[in-house]
Amino acid sequence: EAQVTQNPRYLITVTGKKLTVTCSQNMNHEYMSWYRQDPGLGLRQIYYSMNVEVTDKGDVPEGYKVSRKEKRNFPLILESPSPNQTSLYFCASSLSAGWTEAFFGQGTRLTVV
Amino acid sequence: DQQVKQNSPSLSVQEGRISILNCDYTNSMFDYFLWYKKYPAEGPTFLISISSIKDKNEDGRFTVFLNKSAKHLSLHIVPSQPGDSAVYFCAARAETSGSRLTFGEGTQLTVNP
Numbered sequence: 001e002a003q004v005t006q007n008p009r010y011l012i013t014v015t016g017k018k019l020t021v022t023c024s025q026n027m028n029h030e031y032m033s034w035y036r037q038d039p040g041l042g043l044r045q046i047y048y049s050m051n052v053e054v055t056d057k058g059d060v061p062e063g064y065k066v067s068r069k070e071k072r073n074f075p076l077i078l079e080s081p082s083p084n085q086t087s088l089y090f091c092a093s094s095l096s097a098g099w100t101e102a103f104f105g106q107g108t109r110l111t112v113v
Numbered sequence: 114d115q116q117v118k119q120n121s122p123s124l125s126v127q128e129g130r131i132s133i134l135n136c137d138y139t140n141s142m143f144d145y146f147l148w149y150k151k152y153p154a155e156g157p158t159f160l161i162s163i164s165s166i167k168d169k170n171e172d173g174r175f176t177v178f179l180n181k182s183a184k185h186l187s188l189h190i191v192p193s194q195p196g197d198s199a200v201y202f203c204a205a206r207a208e209t210s211g212s213r214l215t216f217g218e219g220t221q222l223t224v225n226p
Contacts, residue, residue, distance in 0.1 A: 004156070031212050042119070042202060043157070043216040050212060058213055090156050097212040098145060099204070104156025 002027050006091050006105035013081055013112055021076045021108050023091030029103075031094040032074040033058070034066065036087040037107075043090065049074055050097070081112045116140045117205050119217035127225055132190040134220050136203030139184065143205040143215075148177060148188050151200045151219070160201075161188070193224045 004025045013019055025032065033048035035058075045058030049068040063085055065077040074093075078085060088109050094102040118137045126132045136146075144165040149157035163170040163177045163186065170177050176189045190197055203217040 033212070033214070035216075040122075040218055042117075042218040043204075045214055045216075048212050048214075056211060056213075059215065092156070094212075097206075098162070099147060099206065099212065099214050100159055100162050102149075102159050104158070106154070106156050 002103060004091055004093050004103045004105040006089070006108050008108060009106065010109045011111070013110070015082055015112055016080050019078050019081060019110075021078075021089060021091075021110070023074045023076065023105060024072050025074075025093040025103065026072065027093060027095070027103065028071065029093035029095050030071070031097055031099070032068065033092045033094075033099075034064070034074070034076045035090045035092065036060065036085075037090065038087050046076070046089075081110075083112050086110060086112050115218070116143075117203055117215050117217040119201075119203055119220050121220050122218070123221040123223070125223045125225060126193050128195055129192045132188075132193045132197065132222055132224065134188040134190075134201050134203075134222065136186045136188075136217050137184060138186075138205050140205070140207065140215075141184070142207040142209060144208055145206050146177070146179060146186050147204045147206075147214075148175075149202045149204060149216075150197075151202065157202060190222075193222075195224045195226050198222055198224050 034046040047066040147162040151157040
């Protein structure tokens with residue numbers, strides 16, 4: 001089954017404690033991306049990747065890091081989380097840059113206290 | 114600076130009637146537009162897209178209209194069904210921006226039986 005898997009689904013952490021949200025896709029897609037969803041703001045792109053070792057900033061990259069060492073994995077790293085990073089995060093993958101036929105993960109609900 | 118705006122946070126329609134969801138954009142470089150649907154506790158799923166060289170694209174009950182001069186697009190769902198109740202996101206990309214995707218805030222559609 002084609003899917004994008006994010007882990008964990010829910011996470012409560014404290015300010016400043018480094019965390020990683022993993023994302024894995026099984027469709028051999030070249031394009032992957034991270035989004036955060038906040039009330040009244042919709043989905044905002046954090047980072048995206050066009051292929052292994054190729055990443056670029058989206059609209060809201062501050063406070064986040066990503067890596068793309070393998071095609072299937074695209075982890076999101078928060079080196080020093082802050083309360084304003086409390087949000088619902090989605091990972092997505094796509095065969096093309098057009099993001100049609102994109103697959104999204106089920107989301108990670110992160111709370112930073 | 115919200116470059117893609119969905120001014121209606123919610124829309125309620127009767128089953129069988131037409132649903133019209135609207136989206137406005139400000140960036141004239143956007144040349145490709147997409148609509149995604151999102152159910153609670155799930156990631157968004159791609160619904161339909163349109164290139165800026167077209168003014169209409171139809172897929173079954175879903176039609177997207179693009180008015181470039183007004184920088185406006187709309188999604189029509191005819192006939193609306195209760196299973197269409199979801200949050201609908203409009204998104205846009207510019208070919209010059211690689212795979213950056215800008216989303217609107219979303220519109221909650223409720224179709225009443």
